[in-house]
Amino acid sequence: MKKIVSFDLDGTLVNGVFGDMVWNVGIPEEYAKRYPLSFDEAKQFIISEYNTIGDENILWYTIDYWLKRFDIPVSSDMLLERYVDYIELFPDTEEVLGRLKERFTLIIASNAARIFVEKEILHTGIARYFTHIISATTDYNLVKKQETFYQRLCKTLDIQPHQIIHIGDHPIYDFYVPSRFGIESYFIMSDGKDIPPILSSNQEFLERHTIRNLKELLTKI
Numbered sequence: 105m106k107k108i109v110s111f112d113l114d115g116t117l118v119n120g121v122f123g124d125m126v127w128n129v130g131i132p133e134e135y136a137k138r139y140p141l142s143f144d145e146a147k148q149f150i151i152s153e154y155n156t157i158g159d160e161n162i163l164w165y166t167i168d169y170w171l172k173r174f175d176i177p178v179s180s181d182m183l184l185e186r187y188v189d190y191i192e193l194f195p196d197t198e199e200v201l202g203r204l205k206e207r208f209t210l211i212i213a214s215n216a217a218r219i220f221v222e223k224e225i226l227h228t229g230i231a232r233y234f235t236h237i238i239s240a241t242t243d244y245n246l247v248k249k250q251e252t253f254y255q256r257l258c259k260t261l262d263i264q265p266h267q268i269i270h271i272g273d274h275p276i277y278d279f280y281v282p283s284r285f286g287i288e289s290y291f292i293m294s295d296g297k298d299i300p301p302i303l304s305s306n307q308e309f310l311e312r313h314t315i316r317n318l319k320e321l322l323t324k325i
């Protein structure tokens with residue numbers, strides 16, 4: 105019997121624009137103000153700096169590290185606050201959460217740092233649907249939702265993998281990894297997204313576990 109439904113946050117419940125704005129507009133803009141550069145020059149430089157660290161390193165996700173490294177005189181909280189109007193729920197998020205809450209315990213399992221997750225939850229007012237809100241990077245010090253993440257999640261929730269359902273928009277970290285770990289998982293596929301070859305080998309399984317939008321989940325679970 106399934107007990108818990110776990111949701112990824114960005115690209116699953118909420119659109120992913122907010123993070124993009126903070127990292128790729130806010131920080132370059134501040135940098136261009138601090139040093140004599142155009143926005144485009146600053147952006148190019150900032151992105152090349154991000155790439156020297158890379159997304160396998162926890163620092164990549166740590167906004168205070170970057171503000172300090174670039175010597176930008178603005179707090180992370182102020183910077184994030186500037187873009188909260190970009191945080192938007194997908195149209196069917198609240199309806200789906202409301203319906204599922206009648207049957208399951210709901211949680212969020214996000215890769216984003218807690219400071220981002222909290223702004224998104226607060227701004228959208230969806231905290232009331234969830235018993236746990238977990239950030240892989242902040243809470244577990246893990247950079248991706250690899251198998252270790254799902255092991256830790258089950259331990260935190262004191263539950264077996266077969267008692268959880270996970271939904272997310274990343275084909276590997278929200279679908280392939282948890283499915284292999286024994287978690288019933290659903291992949292939200294948006295238009296134009298490529299399916300990694302590792303998934304296309306079992307077409308029937310993939311089709312059964314792919315949804316086009318959150319509402320379709322209600323027909324699956």
Ligand SMILES: [Mg+2]
Pocket residue numbers: 112113114115116272273274
């Ligand atoms: Mg996502």
